[in-house]
Every structure is written in C-alpha cells, then in structure tokens.
Amino acid sequence: MTGQSVAVIGLGGIGGSLAAALQAAGRHAVLCCARRPLDRLILDHPEGREEVSPPVATTPEGLSPVDWVALCTKAQDSAAAAPWLRVLCGPATRVAVLQNGIGHAARLGGVVPPERVVPAIVYFNGERLGDGHLRLRRVTECDMAVPDDEAGRGFAALLAGSLVGAHPAPDFVTRAWRKLLINIVANPLTAITRQRQQVLRRDDIRALGLALLEEAVAVGRAEGAELPGDAARAVWALLMTYPAEAGTSMYQDALAGRPLEIEALTGTVVAAAERHGIPVPQNRAMLALLRAVSDAAG
Ligand SMILES: NC(=O)C1=CN([C@@H]2O[C@H](COP(=O)(O)OP(=O)(O)OC[C@H]3O[C@@H](n4cnc5c(N)ncnc54)[C@H](OP(=O)(O)O)[C@@H]3O)[C@@H](O)[C@H]2O)C=CC1
Ligand SMILES: CC(C)(CO)C(=O)C(=O)O
Numbered sequence: 242m243t244g245q246s247v248a249v250i251g252l253g254g255i256g257g258s259l260a261a262a263l264q265a266a267g268r269h270a271v272l273c274c275a276r277r278p279l280d281r282l283i284l285d286h287p288e289g290r291e292e293v294s295p296p297v298a299t300t301p302e303g304l305s306p307v308d309w310v311a312l313c314t315k316a317q318d319s320a321a322a323a324p325w326l327r328v329l330c331g332p333a334t335r336v337a338v339l340q341n342g343i344g345h346a347a348r349l350g351g352v353v354p355p356e357r358v359v360p361a362i363v364y365f366n367g368e369r370l371g372d373g374h375l376r377l378r379r380v381t382e383c384d385m386a387v388p389d390d391e392a393g394r395g396f397a398a399l400l401a402g403s404l405v406g407a408h409p410a411p412d413f414v415t416r417a418w419r420k421l422l423i424n425i426v427a428n429p430l431t432a433i434t435r436q437r438q439q440v441l442r443r444d445d446i447r448a449l450g451l452a453l454l455e456e457a458v459a460v461g462r463a464e465g466a467e468l469p470g471d472a473a474r475a476v477w478a479l480l481m482t483y484p485a486e487a488g489t490s491m492y493q494d495a496l497a498g499r500p501l502e503i504e505a506l507t508g509t510v511v512a513a514a515e516r517h518g519i520p521v522p523q524n525r526a527m528l529a530l531l532r533a534v535s536d537a538a539g
Pocket of ligand 1: 251253254255275277313315339340341363365366368489490502
C-alpha cells in the first residue's frame with residue numbers, strides 16, 4: 242500500500258510520533274491537524290532521530306477527504322475533533338483511533354460509521370519533550386495492536402516500513418482489556434503521586450496496584466475478556482519490564498495541570514462494575530481522587 246493520504250489529528254506524544262514516523266518513511270502524503278502551528282517534528286527514538294516538516298493545518302476549513310485519519314487526541318477530546326472528521330472523511334475514509342481504553346468507535350458520536358473505525362491499542366510510550374519534539378520508547382515487541390479484520394490489516398499495511406508498526410491481533414476484546422488493566426494502575430498511580438513508573442517499584446504501591454487489578458480483572462471477565470486466574474499478577478509483572486524512567490500519558494497531564502483521561506480508564510471499569518454488580522471499592526476511591534485532580538485542572 243503506497244501513496245495514501247493520511248491526516249493525523251492531535252500532535253502530542255502519540256500523534257506527533259506517528260506523524261513523524263510516517264513522514265520519515267516517505268511513503269504517504271501526511272497532513273498534521275493541530276490546534277497551533279508547528280514548524281517541524283523532531284522524533285527521538287531508540288535507533289536515532291528524525292527531523293521532518295510535514296504540512297500542518299490549524300483549521301479544518303479548506304481541507305478535503307483523505308484515505309486515512311489517525312485520531313490521536315485524549316479520549317475526552319474526541320468530540321472536539323468532530324469538525325476535523327467531518328471534512329477529512331469521505332465515504333471510503335477509514336479512521337484509526339489511537340487512544341487508551343475500550344469502545345473507541347462510540348467516542349466518535351456517530352460522525353464516522355463504526356465499521357470504518359479501526360481501534361488501535363497503543364503499546365509504545367510517546368513523550369512530548371517540547372513543541373513538536375517527541376521521544377518514542379518501545380515498551381513491548383509490538384507498537385500497536387488492531388483487530389485482525391480488513392480495516393485493521395489495512396492500517397497495518399499503511400504503517401509498514403515506518404518506525405511504528407501495527408499488528409493485527411485476534412481476540413481484540415481480551416487484548417483491549419489487558420491494556421486497560423495496565424492503564425488503570427500505571428496511569429492513575431503515576432498521576433496521583435506525580436512520579437514516573439519508578440514509583441511502581443515500591444512494595445506499598447505494588448500492593449495497591451494488585452488490589453486495583455484484582456477488582457478490574459473480575460469486571461473484565463464479566464465483559465467477555467478471557468483473563469486467567471493470575472491475570473493481575475501477570476499484568477504487574479509486565480509493567481515491571483517497562484522502563485522505570487518512562488512516565489505515562491496521565492502523569493504528563495497531571496504535571497501540566499491538564500484534565501485527566503480518568504473517565505475512559507478507571508471510569509470505564511467502575512461503570513462496567515456497576516452494570517454487573519461487582520464491588521470495586523479501590524477503583525471507586527481512585528476515580529473520586531483523580532476526578533478531583535482533573536476537575537481542578539484548567
Ligand atoms: N503517551 C503515551 O505514551 C501513550 C498514550 N496513549 C493514549 O494515546 C492517546 C493520546 O495520548 P497522548 O499522545 O499522550 O496525548 P497528548 O496530550 O500528548 O496529545 C494529545 C494531542 O491532541 C491535541 N488535541 C486535542 N484536541 C484537539 C483538537 N480538537 N484538534 C486538534 N488537536 C487536538 C492536543 O493539542 P494541544 O497540544 O493543543 O493540547 C495534543 O497535542 C490517549 O488516549 C492516551 O491515553 C496510549 C499509549 C501510550
Ligand atoms: C502503557 C503506558 C503507560 C505507556 O506509555 C500508556 O499506555 C500511557 O502512558 O498511557
């Protein structure tokens with residue numbers, strides 16, 4: 242698949258890394274859709290550095306439909322991306338949603354038909370070092386997972402040959418829940434303590450993390466995820482392989498005083514627990530605390 246047009250909405254840790262990787266690969270026409278002008282993108286990655294200058298649009302006015310849109314805002318900003326999506330999407334446009342959590346298509350509020358949405362589970366760590374300056378850290382062998390269907394395979398083909406890849410994976414529901422499990426511990430615990438993942442190496446934080454995970458695993462199972470008896474410990478063991486010096490997307494928002502993505506993560510677990518009548522007191526407490534942090538921001 243060569244010569245496609247790709248619009249990336251949201252040039253933060255993930256969108257900035259993706260746009261730079263695609264532009265550096267030089268196979269597709271990349272358009273960056275950002276709220277502020279950007280001269281260039283600099284991407285520091287394990288193999289070196291890319292400096293690229295893809296075109297940037299700061300308003301949807303005058304844009305035309307593209308082959309692919311990659312939506313890379315925080316989950317709570319998806320609705321605000323509707324004006325971009327309305328002009329960038331034609332009848333054949335596919336929209337990859339690179340966000341944490343589950344239920345990616347529903348966040349687009351019907352602006353894009355669900356069958357044209359590719360939910361992407363993002364495993365790599367993308368950190369904004371400055372305006373247009375990103376650092377990509379690989380934390381697992383796979384950068385992103387997408388459903389193993391025609392649209393998912395199309396997105397994987399789009400990224401082939403670039404610095405970030407997408408892997409079509411079976412049993413997407415379980416995959417998405419496994420990633421959500423990582424995010425309901427790593428993100429809130431780093432955000433509330435304002436410490437990078439190093440904080441997860443503490444014994445007391447590990448005990449709290451495992452308690453949060455045990456509750457969420459029960460909810461994930463009720464939602465159809467196939468999670469074995471030792472799922473909580475396995476998730477924690479995986480987290481211990483992540484670089485201690487990496488932050489999380491929520492940690493970055495907490496430091497910058499931005500609203501937190503807590504509803505899409507812990508909020509999703511608590512809401513599903515309510516539907517299934519599963520007690521999740523520790524996650525409920527975490528949700529209340531981080532809602533308060535988030536509401537005090539901006
Ligand atoms: N960072 C990471 O390591 C990981 C993040 N994720 C997930 O990926 C998603 C993106 O996270 P991340 O990249 O960290 O987030 P960032 O906050 O770094 O980036 C989000 C970007 O979206 C932009 N944005 C918001 N609304 C609009 C809009 N209406 N139009 C244009 N741009 C908009 C913001 O603009 P502005 O700069 O103006 O605020 C910002 O640049 C989240 O769901 C996150 O949980 C998943 C795995 C890892
Ligand atoms: C897995 C992790 C913690 C990697 O960056 C993430 O998903 C995030 O920061 O939101």
